[in-house]
Amino acid sequence: MSQSLIYLDANATTPVYSEIAQEVMHCMEVEFGNPSSSHITGLKAKRLMEDTRQLGKQLIGAEKGRLLFTSGATEGIQTSVVSALVAAKNHTIEKPVLLYGATEHKAVPNTLKHWNELLEINAEILAIPVDKKGLLDHQFIAEHSKNALLICTMIVNNETGATQDIAALDKVIRDNNPNVFWMVDCVQGLGKQKLDLDQTSINYAPFSGHKLYAPKGIGFLYLSGDAPLTPFIAGGGQESGARSGTENLPGIAGLKKLFELMQKGEASPFKSADVLASYRDKLAKALSHTFDEIVFNNDFSVSVPTTINFSVANIAGSEVMNLFDAASIRVSAGSACSSGAASSFVLDAMNLAPWQSENAIRLSFGPMASVDEINSACERIMALKDKLANACMLTSYTKETPCAVGINQYVIDGNIMYLIVNQSLDTLLITPIFSEINKVKRLATKQGLKITHIISDKPDFADVFLDSQFVDLATDKVMPEFNVELCDRAVLFTHQCSQLKLALTLDAPNAVTEINSTELKAQLAANKLDGIIDIREHYEHQEGELSDYLKIPRDMVMNIPSHRLLDEFASGQLVKDKHYVLVCRSGRRSKACCELLTSLNFTKLNNLSGGVAFI
Numbered sequence: 001m002s003q004s005l006i007y008l009d010a011n012a013t014t015p016v017y018s019e020i021a022q023e024v025m026h027c028m029e030v031e032f033g034n035p036s037s038s039h040i041t042g043l044k045a046k047r048l049m050e051d052t053r054q055l056g057k058q059l060i061g062a063e064k065g066r067l068l069f070t071s072g073a074t075e076g077i078q079t080s081v082v083s084a085l086v087a088a089k090n091h092t093i094e095k096p097v098l099l100y101g102a103t104e105h106k107a108v109p110n111t112l113k114h115w116n117e118l119l120e121i122n123a124e125i126l127a128i129p130v131d132k133k134g135l136l137d138h139q140f141i142a143e144h145s146k147n148a149l150l151i152c153t154m155i156v157n158n159e160t161g162a163t164q165d166i167a168a169l170d171k172v173i174r175d176n177n178p179n180v181f182w183m184v185d186c187v188q189g190l191g192k193q194k195l196d197l198d199q200t201s202i203n204y205a206p207f208s209g210h211k212l213y214a215p216k217g218i219g220f221l222y223l224s225g226d227a228p229l230t231p232f233i234a235g236g237g238q239e240s241g242a243r244s245g246t247e248n249l250p251g252i253a254g255l256k257k258l259f260e261l262m263q264k265g266e267a268s269p270f271k272s273a274d275v276l277a278s279y280r281d282k283l284a285k286a287l288s289h290t291f292d293e294i295v296f297n298n299d300f301s302v303s304v305p306t307t308i309n310f311s312v313a314n315i316a317g318s319e320v321m322n323l324f325d326a327a328s329i330r331v332s333a334g335s336a337c338s339s340g341a342a343s344s345f346v347l348d349a350m351n352l353a354p355w356q357s358e359n360a361i362r363l364s365f366g367p368m369a370s371v372d373e374i375n376s377a378c379e380r381i382m383a384l385k386d387k388l389a390n391a392c393m394l395t396s397y398t399k400e401t402p403c404a405v406g407i408n409q410y411v412i413d414g415n416i417m418y419l420i421v422n423q424s425l426d427t428l429l430i431t432p433i434f435s436e437i438n439k440v441k442r443l444a445t446k447q448g449l450k451i452t453h454i455i456s457d458k459p460d461f462a463d464v465f466l467d468s469q470f471v472d473l474a475t476d477k478v479m480p481e482f483n484v485e486l487c488d489r490a491v492l493f494t495h496q497c498s499q500l501k502l503a504l505t506l507d508a509p510n511a512v513t514e515i516n517s518t519e520l521k522a523q524l525a526a527n528k529l530d531g532i533i534d535i536r537e538h539y540e541h542q543e544g545e546l547s548d549y550l551k552i553p554r555d556m557v558m559n560i561p562s563h564r565l566l567d568e569f570a571s572g573q574l575v576k577d578k579h580y581v582l583v584c585r586s587g588r589r590s591k592a593c594c595e596l597l598t599s600l601n602f603t604k605l606n607n608l609s610g611g612v613a614f615i
Contacts, residue, residue: 003328006377010211011158011188011307011364012332017213017269020257024215027253035247036238045249052256056220059259060186060205061196066223068242069252073187074107076206076221079232079243081111081150084181084204085119087228088149096123097144100152102130102349103162105185108152123149132350133299134162138172145176154185156192159346159362160298161307163193170200181227187211191262191270191367192304203227209251213368214258218251270367276305279374283308283363286378290385291315297347297356306367309347311359314438320361323387325585326540327380331363358435387539404447406567407493407502411592412436418504420482420493421449428482429465430455430491431473431506437464453479455491473506495570502570505599512594514609520581524552530578530604535562535593536585536612546583549615562593569600579604587611 007015016024033045053067070076088096098112098121112125126144129137134157145151151173156163166184173182183204189195191212197205205222209215223229235244262270271279280300287294293313312320317333324331347357365374404427408419418430419440427449429440444451454461455471462470471477477486483494491504515523523529534546534557547554560568562584568574580602584590587610594607608615 003380006329006373006380008363008365008377009330009332010366010369011161011362013210013216014213014366016215016254017258017261017368019261020213020215020254023257024250024254027250031253032249035249036236048256049247049249049252052252052259055256055259055263059195059262060190060207060222061194061198062222064198064225065227066225068221068223068229068239069247069255070206070219070221070243071217071248072210072219073105073185073206073208074111075232076204076208076219077107077111077183077185078115079221079229080183080204080206081115081152082119082232083228083230084150084183085115085121086230088181089119089121091149093147093149095147096121096149097147098123098125098150098152099128099141099144099148100125101136101154101164102127103134103157103159103346104152104154105158105187106345108154108185112150112152121149127349128153130162130349132352133302134160134346134350135302136164136169138168141169141172142176145173145180148177148180150181150183152183152185154188155195156186156188156304157346158188159307159344159360160309160350161188161303161305161364162298163189163302163304166200166202170202174201186222188304188307192276192306193273197222197224209255209258212258213366214254215251218248218255220255271369273305276367276369279365279369279371280305280308282374282378283365283381286381287363289382290388295356297350297352297360306365306369308363310361310363311356312361313355313359314442315359316435316439317359317361320359322537322540322585323384324361326387327384329377329380331361333361355438404443404449406564407495407570408563409504409566409596410436410563411589411596416505416596418491419443420484422482425449426452426481428453428455428479428484429461429468430504432456432458432461432464453482455484455486493570495567498570498572500570500572502566502600504566505596507599510595510598512591512598512605512607514587514591514607515581516609517615520606520608520615521550523581524550524556528579529556529581530575531580532557533565533574533580533582533590533593534559534584535565535582535590537561540585546612546615549612562589565593565597566600569597574602576600576602577604579606581606581608583608583612585611586613 031044031048033041035046035049056067057063100108100112116123128140153164153169181203184202186205187208190207203224204227207220209218229242231242233244238244238247261268287310291312295311297309297311321333343357344360347360404421410417412433415433417433417436420428425448429451451465451468453469453471454465455473457473473489475486483496485492492501493504494501547557582590582594587608591607594605597605
């Protein structure tokens with residue numbers, strides 16, 4: 001039976017709070033007028049919009065400034081950058097620069113680059129370095145501010161929660177350049193710390209609604225009284241000509257309810273900083289209980305309490321994600337906006353160890369989180385400790401039958417690594433991958449394996465496993481203890497039981513055909529499939545068997561962890577000319593496995609695009 005969902009990825013987005021959703025729906029059904037219309041319905045809509053604007057200004061301490069409604073933070077960033085660069089276009093600085101924090105959301109440097117070229121500003125774009133806590137280098141800012149046209153910083157980092165000292169930044173910027181334009185991304189700060197923008201010299205500050213329980217597609221931009229504004233969207237002249245297009249009144253109504261909730265004092269559903277800090281402490285304790293080799297990448301003393309960024313040595317972020325997903329806990333690998341990245345550019349900028357950046361997991365909760373939600377999350381996280389024996393390339397293990405005996409293959413970013421383990425637990429490592437070495441060592445320790453031989457064309461690996469015998473991939477050699485033969489850079493493996501000989505694929509796998517869940521169900525209904533291969537690890541099945549979801553006989557589904565596919569094939573459990581569909585959580589691992597089997601002349605394979613998430 002499926003567990004209830006625990007959502008701990010609030011820095012990516014939040015669900016719309018029920019009272020806010022009701023207000024949005026009421027606006028769509030009842031208060032639906034166009035604020036530009038002069039009749040009563042339009043006047044009511046205009047009043048709603050202006051009331052929201054005033055509430056927003058009070059909330060962020062910006063009575064002296066202006067508040068412009070936008071579609072979200074990205075539009076606010078565009079408007080800020082375009083306005084500042086147009087105003088600074090006629091500068092007399094010999095070598096102008098544009099400064100931005102090295103850990104800024106990618107929307108900022110990408111916007112700077114785009115408009116710097118398009119407006120022919122031709123300024124040098126410089127990233128402001130950060131220290132290991134993620135705090136900006138004020139000396140760097142002092143050195144470059146005099147030539148800066150625009151400085152972009154953020155109040156709270158989306159990956160680590162690191163908070164910048166705005167008062168100290170204000171001083172260093174204005175001491176060195178009183179006239180430079182300054183934009184501060186305030187998206188992750190709203191609702192998590194007090195904002196008083198009138199007490200700063202910030203010129204532009206974009207905000208986004210969907211990071212704080214309001215709908216997607218609505219945001220607002222603060223502008224100081226003296227900040228120049230070039231409309232980013234021209235047209236009918238809405239927002240006093242500052243931002244054309246019919247206003248998103250339902251979204252604005254949602255913001256109004258959000259602002260009201262935030263200012264209800266003790267009756268507000270928003271928790272205090274002390275309560276949120278206690279939540280973080282509970283979660284950090286639960287994580288430390290479950291993961292022995294955990295490192296917290298953000299310094300809690302300089303971070304908002306709603307964000308935890310951590311890495312586990314020897315366990316890839318994707319594997320931790322699978323573990324959490326199996327427990328119905330949603331977290332993210334680094335930033336949601338860069339989920340395809342191999343590492344975190346934020347942690348790289350902080351000069352953390354490569355493995356911390358590559359394995360990083362971000363856990364974030366909203367300021368409305370309840371103690372029951374946090375306690376439930378902690379219970380599930382601590383319960384994962386017993387399942388860790390199944391993570392990191394492990395399946396169930398007993399002293400009588402070590403799970404790694406036979407052939408194990410791992411496909412990582414198009415590269416393939418093999419471990420061949422004999423009955424004596426001597427192990428042959430073929431074409432090792434640097435990023436996986438620590439996990440190989442962990443596997444060896446857990447199962448009592450001894451890496452006796454390594455086959456590779458990279459001699460550096462001989463220094464990693466000093467007690468192992470290194471064999472160059474180009475060497476012709478017979479290794480009977482592993483049933484392996486090397487010939488002309490080809491590796492041939494003969495399975496001990498079936499005597500089936502496999503030519504192990506060393507190159508990038510072939511492309512495969514993907515189908516969606518609708519096509520899968522149609523093929524099942526038409527009896528066109530010989531079977532479904534579920535390549536998830538055993539611990540990922542705790543929410544229920546795939547056969548139950550698809551309402552098919554259990555013997556139609558084979559549960560084979562991804563790294564044991566070749567061993568199952570070599571032992572005769574898989575047949576090349578049968579029609580299989582491979583399935584995993586997201587479709588990524590199963591696609592890699594599909595590609596691998598295709599390279600071994602499987603002709604009727606399909607991958608389920610999107611994985612079980614879309615069944």
